[in-house]
Amino acid sequence: MTVAVVEVGGSHLTAALVTLEPPAVLRSRRWHVDPDISAEAFMDVMLEGAHWLAPGAGAPWGIAMPGPFDYPAGIGRFENVGKFEALNGFDIRAAFAARLPDTPGRIVFLNDADSFGLGEFTAGAAEGFRRAICLTLGTGVGSAFIADGVAMSSGPGVPPDGEAHFIVWGGAELEETMSRRAIRRAYLERTGADLDVHEIADLARRGPGVAASVLEHAFQALGEAMSPYVRDFGAEVLVLGGSIAGSFDLIEAPLRKGLARDVVLRVAADPENAPLIGAAAHASRP
The missing domain is CATH 3.30.420.40 (ATPase, nucleotide binding domain)
Incomplete structure (x- = not known):
């Protein structure tokens, strides 16, 4: 077909x-x-x-x-x-x-x-799991909550309309901490330098410093914000896509620390298709 x-x-x-x-x-x-x-x-x-x-x-x-x-x-x-x-x-x-x-x-x-989440569920990083949360990290935080091949917009562990940007962390919507503009703003406020996320990631890979601290804060916040949703939705796998997911080597540790629960973490297998x-x-x- x-x-x-x-x-x-x-x-x-x-x-x-x-x-x-x-x-x-x-x-x-x-x-x-x-x-x-x-x-x-x-x-x-x-x-x-x-x-x-x-x-x-x-x-x-x-x-x-x-x-x-x-x-x-x-x-x-x-x-x-x-x-x-x-x-x-x-x-x-x-x-x-x-x-x-x-x-x-x-x-x-x-x-x-x-559509991204269903694709990763059908033939990607979430294939073989029954319940998956798929996030796209970039300009904002896109999300899909997939249960047995169906994208959910309500129910236990699902934010309004299945959209993670409605999740509140630290008294503000999640995208005020975890998004391209939020990471750039946090780095600018601490250094006076206006760098893009990939440039901040390059600096973070060189060792401890402001760049590493800014990214660790953002990704741990993402984990803490998503943790109750992962639990209540019963997610077996959390898939990350979007431009920021290209820094998974910097994401994994603080994200796991924030999640504080056992869930498989994977990068999207085929974000284009x-x-x-x-x-x-x-x-x-x-």
């Missing part, structure tokens, strides 16, 4: 044809999209991707979109968020279905972080 997939990020749109037997991306192509793109121009890019894929009549479509978004309805809710404002209130499902060259099968939408496979898996569910 093949599934047509569209995955939308902050500045890109990827179209892919995915098979799930076994899970693999057969082909994919990426287009640049501006965050301030018009609704019509956005649909033009989507349709260019659809024509390039040409999956045929009856093919299911899985479409991964960042939030805020009404996923059951396929309608954007991008109000005052600084991206895709032209899609606020726009019925993407109806516009997409009406312009496809062939009559589609089901068209389903899901959160982009959930995981969202595509995850969207396909979601579209293939009965």
